[in-house]
Amino acid sequence: MSVLVVGLSHRSAPVSMLERASVTGDDLTKLLHAINDSAYVAETAIVSTCNRVEVYAVVEKFHGGVSTVSEALSLHSGIPLDDLSRHLYVHYEDRAIQHAFSVACGLESMVVGEGQILGQIRQAFRLAQDEQTIGRTLHDVLQRALRVGKRAHHETGIDQAGASLVSVGLQIATEHLGPLNEVRALVVGAGAMSGLAVATLSRAGAREIVIANRTAGKAERLAAESTVPARAIELADLEAELPTADLVVSCTGATGLVVRAEQLEGTGDRRRFFLDLALPHDIDRAVAGLPGVALAGLDELRTAEEAAHAIGPEAVEAVRTIVCDEVATYLGAARAAAVAPTVVALRSKAAEVVDAELARLTGRLPELDDKARKEISQTVRRVVDKLLHAPTVRVKELAAAPGGDTYADALRELFDLDPKAPEAVQRADIADIEGSDT
Template identity: 75%
Template sequence: MTVLVVGLSHRSAPVAMLERAAASGDDLVKLLHEVHDSTHVAETLIVSTCNRVEVYAVVDKFHGGVSDISELLARHAGVTLDELSRHLYVHYEDRAVQHAFSVACGLESMVVGESQILGQMRQAFRLAQAEGTVGRDLHELIQQALRVGKRAHAETGVDKAGASLVSVGLTIAEGHLGELSGRRALVVGAGAMSGLAVATLARAGIGEIIVANRTFDRARRLAEGAEAPARAIELADLTAALAEADLVISCTGATGLVIAAEQVPHASHRRFFLDLALPHDVDPAVGALPGVALAGLDDLRTAEEAAQALGPRAVEAVRRIVADEVAAFLSAARAAAVAPTVVALRSKAAEVVEAELARLAGRLPGLDDRDRAEIAQTVRRVVDKLLHAPTVRVKELASAPGGDTYAAALRELFDLDPKAPEAVARPDIEGSAS
């Protein structure tokens, strides 16, 4: 069983395709189980965000796993496999580990270094865990990826060098509106991205923040926690709020449009709409209204270069951390993979020793307890000394690439039951995301 990643992101696909492939709510749970129930997949989780949809899976066959997952993604997106395949990327074994760590550190994000992806990966893991589609291998991979992401942020500050999507959007907004300080902003939605928007607007000195959400209590809680004057409104009052706002940021999880062009009243002041949702919240026709500018995810595609220009040293430092962590993770995984074979070898040796001691007791019934104990200790000591050097050495050799061949050699040479190492290697995993 090995780890496979099949996905598409802002780097490989246009926003229109990402919108079709994105999954949330019941659709995400359904896709998760469809992947998990496919022929070649043993474990899976799905990371679906505004700029990436990635399936992480443990598979028994590479080609079979890629085929299963690609076909299910195409069916979910409502496109042909040929249409989707040109936008897909595939990572396997070592490269899958490197990709997971890079994603967690924000190196693969539209805005390099952004930290929101950590929460998104953690949420994906928890959903898969709750649905019973994740096991030992993905548990260890994702938990380590989350730790690597935290380490990268703590040691390099790359999450500060790379501005958030909201920050980049506000830079674009300033080009249209001018100084943002003292202006009125409307945030539509109350999820994680909306919380980030409210915090970023407060730091920008916005005069007032209005939060609109389908669930009023969530909007109220977000407004109450803002470090700027803020108030919550019902979604039914959205049209009136749109007339008042200078800046509108929409980032809901709705499956259809939230803001239609006919909902946006004419106003004497200039207005800027920032649509960070996937699928889009804002009708593209809004951008054609007098005095209105609209920016979406497509307009933020240059943000990666901007972030790297802000912090090239931090980005390079993160890449070194990822390389070191990948090497350590793979080395530990290879060493752990041989451990069950070593346990099986020692178990077989112990069984042989006990059988021979029992036979000796039958042949020499006159031995007293002291002599019998001394003989047993001597035989066990001899076996331990004979096995010590090869078992230590095979663990060392196993940590290098191709080290699994040494475990296979041990099983062949000592005629070990191949199921014995597997039984030791795969206990039930219980735990939660850190």
């Protein structure tokens, strides 16, 4: 079994395609099971954000796994498989681990170093746990990825060097509106991105922040956290607030438009800025054609990507070094762990041989007293343990290197181990891990 990553992101696909491929809520759960129920896939987790959809899977066969995931993504999005495949990237085995760690560190984000990706990976991990589509391998990979991401942020400060999408978007808004300390802002939605927008606008000293959300409680909590005047409204009252808003930031999970161009017609021609961080789009693209109005969505934020990449080059290089080191450590440990069931099976077989020979000795020499029998038993077991100690320790060390799985094969061949014995040990180990708290 090997780790496979199949996905598309802002680097590989246009925003219009990312919109169609975006998956949330019940659809995300359905896609998770559709992939995991395949004969080629043993484990599945899906990381879905505003600028990436990635399937992490443990597969028995590479081609079968890629086909399964690609076809499931095509069916979900309605994008013909031939069109979708041109924009998909595929990482396998060692490259898949490196990609997972790089994503967790923010190296693959639209704005390098942004910290939200850690929360998004954690959400993917928890959903896979809740839906029981994750096993030992992905459990270890995603948990390690989260630790690597935290280490990168702590040791390099890359999360400080790279701004969030919200920060980049509001910087573009400043270029259009000027300082944000006098703007009246309207934030649509109350999720993580909206929370960041409210916090950023509060620090900037916005004149007022209005938060519109389908669930009043979440909007009210965000309003209460603001350090400038803020109030919450229901999404149904959004249209009444649009005419007086200088800045509109929208990021909801709606499947259709939340702000339409006709809602703004006749509301004046002063400078206004609309920032759309949603997939699919919340704001009608025609808004950009209205007098005095500027609009930025994920497509426009791509233009800020090079500038964001240029921030903190030393930090970025330091993170790449951390990723390389962590990948090497993980792969070494994984290879060593892979040989462990074979070592256990070898020791079990040795113990069975010792038990059989001691039983035979007892039958041939029934006159032996208990003290002598115990001394013989301990001596024989010590001899076997000493003979096996050096080769089993050495095989674990050798297994940590690339190609180390051949040493496990050699052990099975040399000692004529039952091929099913290591598998039985591994299954028991996995059962223990899956039954434990994470």
